[in-house]
Amino acid sequence: MVAISWYAFNITQEFFDPFYPGIRYEIGEGLYIGWCSAVLAIAGGAFLTCSCKMGTKEKYPLPLHSRGTVYSGAAPSRSQAASTYGRNAYV
Secondary structure (H helix, E strand, O other), X not given: OHXXXXXXXXXXXXXXXXXXXXXXXXXXXXXXXXXXXXXXXHHHHHHHHHHOOOOXXXXXXXXXXXXXXXXXXXXXXXXXXXXXXXXXXXX
16 A cells, blocks of 8 residues: 555656656556555455454353263274274274
8 A cells, every 4th residue: 555655646746746857647547456455455454353362262162071972981892893894994
């Protein structure tokens, strides 16, 4: 945004200077597109900053016990384990 505004300032200064010997440019579509994109970038950064959860507690804490298969304390026999899982069921 700084570069675009600086360039627009230089264009307006040269345009209204009666002693400027060069070509006089006018503010055009490129500058308007640049300003719009800069505003969108700043808004996106602000939204991203506001969405960070720095130093806040979670709304929904993790459960103490995970939901899943409950196994008994006894280890299954080798034949049971082999029949329960397929050949490709390893991690």
